[in-house]
Amino acid sequence: MNPVAPNFRNASRDAVKNAQLVAAVRKSSDLLSDLMARAVANTPDFEALRDYGRARKLEISGDLEKYVQSFTAHARAAGAVVHRAKDAAEAARLAIKIAADNGTKTAVKGKSMTAEEVELNEALEAAGITVTETDMGEFIIQLAHEKPSHIMAPAIHRSRAQVAELFTDKLGTPPDLGVEALVAAARKDLREKFLAADMGITGGNFAIADTGSIVLVSNEGNIRMTTTLPRIQLAVVGIDKIIPEMADMPKFLALLARSACGQTISSYMSIVTGPRRAGEEEGPEQLHIILLDNGRSRIAKGPYREILHCLHCGACLSHCPVYRAVGGHAYQATYPGPMGSVISPLISGLGIYADLPNACTLCGRCAEVCPVRVPLPDYLRDLRSDVKKPPFMMKLTAFGANTPSLYRLGMIAMRRMLKKGGKGLMAPALKEWTVCREPPKPQEGESFRDWWRTRSYCK
Amino acid sequence: MPTTRRASLFLTCSADALYPSVGRVSVRLLESYGVDVDFPEEQTCCGQPWLNTGDTKSARTMALHFLKVFERSEAIVAPSSSCVDTVRNRYLPLFKGEPKLQDRFRELASKTYEICEYMHRILDIPGLPPHPEPTRTTYHSSCRTLRGIGLRGAAENYLKQMLGDHFVPLPDADTCCGFGGSFSVKFPEVSGKIMEDKLGNIVLTGASTVAALDMSCLTHLSAGARRQNLGRLRFVHLVELMMEALEGKTR
Numbered sequence: 081m082n083p084v085a086p087n088f089r090n091a092s093r094d095a096v097k098n099a100q101l102v103a104a105v106r107k108s109s110d111l112l113s114d115l116m117a118r119a120v121a122n123t124p125d126f127e128a129l130r131d132y133g134r135a136r137k138l139e140i141s142g143d144l145e146k147y148v149q150s151f152t153a154h155a156r157a158a159g160a161v162v163h164r165a166k167d168a169a170e171a172a173r174l175a176i177k178i179a180a181d182n183g184t185k186t187a188v189k190g191k192s193m194t195a196e197e198v199e200l201n202e203a204l205e206a207a208g209i210t211v212t213e214t215d216m217g218e219f220i221i222q223l224a225h226e227k228p229s230h231i232m233a234p235a236i237h238r239s240r241a242q243v244a245e246l247f248t249d250k251l252g253t254p255p256d257l258g259v260e261a262l263v264a265a266a267r268k269d270l271r272e273k274f275l276a277a278d279m280g281i282t283g284g285n286f287a288i289a290d291t292g293s294i295v296l297v298s299n300e301g302n303i304r305m306t307t308t309l310p311r312i313q314l315a316v317v318g319i320d321k322i323i324p325e326m327a328d329m330p331k332f333l334a335l336l337a338r339s340a341c342g343q344t345i346s347s348y349m350s351i352v353t354g355p356r357r358a359g360e361e362e363g364p365e366q367l368h369i370i371l372l373d374n375g376r377s378r379i380a381k382g383p384y385r386e387i388l389h390c391l392h393c394g395a396c397l398s399h400c401p402v403y404r405a406v407g408g409h410a411y412q413a414t415y416p417g418p419m420g421s422v423i424s425p426l427i428s429g430l431g432i433y434a435d436l437p438n439a440c441t442l443c444g445r446c447a448e449v450c451p452v453r454v455p456l457p458d459y460l461r462d463l464r465s466d467v468k469k470p471p472f473m474m475k476l477t478a479f480g481a482n483t484p485s486l487y488r489l490g491m492i493a494m495r496r497m498l499k500k501g502g503k504g505l506m507a508p509a510l511k512e513w514t515v516c517r518e519p520p521k522p523q524e525g526e527s528f529r530d531w532w533r534t535r536s537y538c539k
Numbered sequence: 540m541p542t543t544r545r546a547s548l549f550l551t552c553s554a555d556a557l558y559p560s561v562g563r564v565s566v567r568l569l570e571s572y573g574v575d576v577d578f579p580e581e582q583t584c585c586g587q588p589w590l591n592t593g594d595t596k597s598a599r600t601m602a603l604h605f606l607k608v609f610e611r612s613e614a615i616v617a618p619s620s621s622c623v624d625t626v627r628n629r630y631l632p633l634f635k636g637e638p639k640l641q642d643r644f645r646e647l648a649s650k651t652y653e654i655c656e657y658m659h660r661i662l663d664i665p666g667l668p669p670h671p672e673p674t675r676t677t678y679h680s681s682c683r684t685l686r687g688i689g690l691r692g693a694a695e696n697y698l699k700q701m702l703g704d705h706f707v708p709l710p711d712a713d714t715c716c717g718f719g720g721s722f723s724v725k726f727p728e729v730s731g732k733i734m735e736d737k738l739g740n741i742v743l744t745g746a747s748t749v750a751a752l753d754m755s756c757l758t759h760l761s762a763g764a765r766r767q768n769l770g771r772l773r774f775v776h777l778v779e780l781m782m783e784a785l786e787g788k789t790r
Contacts (some may be wrong), residue, residue: 096732262787401715405732440725441719441733442591444686458632464593478589478597482604487583491556498557512724516731517762520557526548528562532578 086412088435095406115342137389155292156356172203191215214302229408232394233422280310284317297346313364333449339393355454398444418446547612624687673705676745681753718759
């Protein structure tokens with residue numbers, strides 16, 4: 081978490097100038113949006129699925145603690161050790177303790193935004209534990225010492241050519257490899273690490289209350305290896321990921337797979353219920369689950385409760401005009417894009433992320449594609465009024481705009497000043513407008529109100 | 540004998556300050572379809588700029604003023620989807636816990652229309668005559684038209700009737716133009732980048748005219764086009780083309 085309030089204006093100004101970044105983000109976002117549109121078009125009952133998802137999530141967020149208790153009890157009954165972390169720092173401390181208690185030195189890790197929120201890698205590395213990311217995207221950005229720039233496609237900001245260059249530099253591969261060769265190079269590097277690791281770390285796409293299971297989806301098979309090979313297993317899961325029953329899972333999975341990358345189902349799905357049982361040949365000796373709160377219980381009781389319904393599919397990012405123009409890093413938050421601009425200030429404080437609710441044109445596309453109908457634009461608009469008291473100028477202009485005589489004078493004045501090219505008094509007000517545009521140009525001739533009066537008089 | 544339809548024009552700030560002809564044409568267009576139009580002169584702004592910058596208190600005051608001015612109207616018609624969206628969808632949540640006021644705002648919402656929407660949904664005008672001098676025209680289906688008031692296809696149909704093959708759909712029509720009200724001045728570089736892409740798509744269509752139902756998007760796009768030396772592009776509210784088609788002459 082960034083202790084200094086990040087400045088979206090400065091970061092986004094640099095981002096839009098980065099042609100490579102914009103092109104890479106655009107290309108992948110277009111692809112993801114197209115895949116989703118096709119998958120949705122081929123799912124006749126998708127709208128009903130979305131209704132189901134929202135309704136079920138409302139039940140959960142309305143009684144979150146009940147489901148946390150239920151999940152905890154069932155996971156413990158299955159043999160897991162369940163920890164509860166009230167914030168990111170506690171989650172990191174717990175993870176370090178689990179590693180230390182078991183003498184683990186190396187860990188392999190599946191992609192997890194919750195682990196990013198906790199800054200788990202940094203914490204474990206500081207405690208002397210080597211963590212290797214095993215998701216292809218995460219593997220790339222770990223090599224590059226970067227943060228994910230998309231919650232589902234973490235390396236979306238990098239082109240194939242850039243990845244090839246990075247691999248040559250860090251892994252010694254021949255220059256300018258194609259996608260398949262790059263994947264093969266990563267696989268070769270990772271295989272040994274999988275076999276050597278004594279700890280496997282994942283997040284959790286869903287936590288099933290009635291069975292105590294963690295459900296993980298992937299398209300690369302790395303999750304399967306991460307959850308079965310190492311002797312110690314750790315899942316870091318936000319309490320918002322809990323769903324009531326295993327029977328809910330297929331529908332949520334259908335929503336997630338379609339919205340995340342246009343699939344009917346992910347290539348792999350792992351259901352982890354407890355550690356290795358007597359007589360089983362594989363699986364970890366211990367399964368630890370850290371349930372992360374970090375503000376979620378508080379959010380569930382407030383006006384932005386539905387943000388906890390988010391499936392972390394990333395559709396709102398790929399469809400957002402602002403995200404598509406600047407990529408994820410400009411947001412300087414764990415979660416970028418529309419969902420991030422809601423959840424980041426709610427988790428870390430409005431003081432830190434005051435810019436983000438404003439980093440949105442309120443175009444409404446995110447709400448249109450969200451698989452569980454989170455009212456993202458409404459939340460972003462409402463958060464703006466929570467951020468800070470309106471400036472005095474806004475109050476003053478509101479008074480003017482709401483007094484018919486003053487409003488009319490204001491319109492006449494604005495019209496006159498703009499007819500003269502917006503110079504003089506008007507210039508400071510147009511400073512930001514004219515960064516990329518000319519001043520607005522009023523039509524010649526009389527005002528509408530003059531025309532109307534003359535016309536009414538003549539009638 | 541059907542009674543005469545009556546409608547009050549809600550001019551909107553952009554037409555008031557910048558585009559008087561949009562107001563004039565709106566009046567004449569409605570009158571040509573037999574609507575008795577009035578213009579309540581006490582009207583001001585719908586309050587959207589305050590609402591979207593978090594000043595809900597001011598927005599409430601302006602919503603109440605709007606209610607006072609327009610409550611007795613049979614219908615309220617405005618040449619702007621975004622202002623209509625504010626009146627129709629954004630006022631109600633400002634008065635949570637005030638059921639009597641909410642009832643009045645609900646009633647207000649139910650009779651407020653964008654002018655093209657009013658022609659399509661209320662006057663039920665099936666077709667328009669061909670435009671006398673059709674030029675290649677594209678249509679920016681603004682976010683508030685699509686996702687605010689939920690009007691899809693109506694404007695495009697009217698354009699097809701008037702212009703035939705001269706109407707060219709815009710690629711990526713459902714993406715934002717980058718305006719976003721306060722967004723345009725809070726983050727002008729990003730706003731400008733999104734605008735650049737929209738203008739790029741407009742240029743791709745080869746159109747010389749861009750029509751929309753939102754003068755705020757068009758103010759942003761036309762000001763950006765002038766900066767980018769695309770000055771030959773004409774940005775118009777759809778009503779202007781409709782009036783030209785009905786009168787058989789270009790202004």
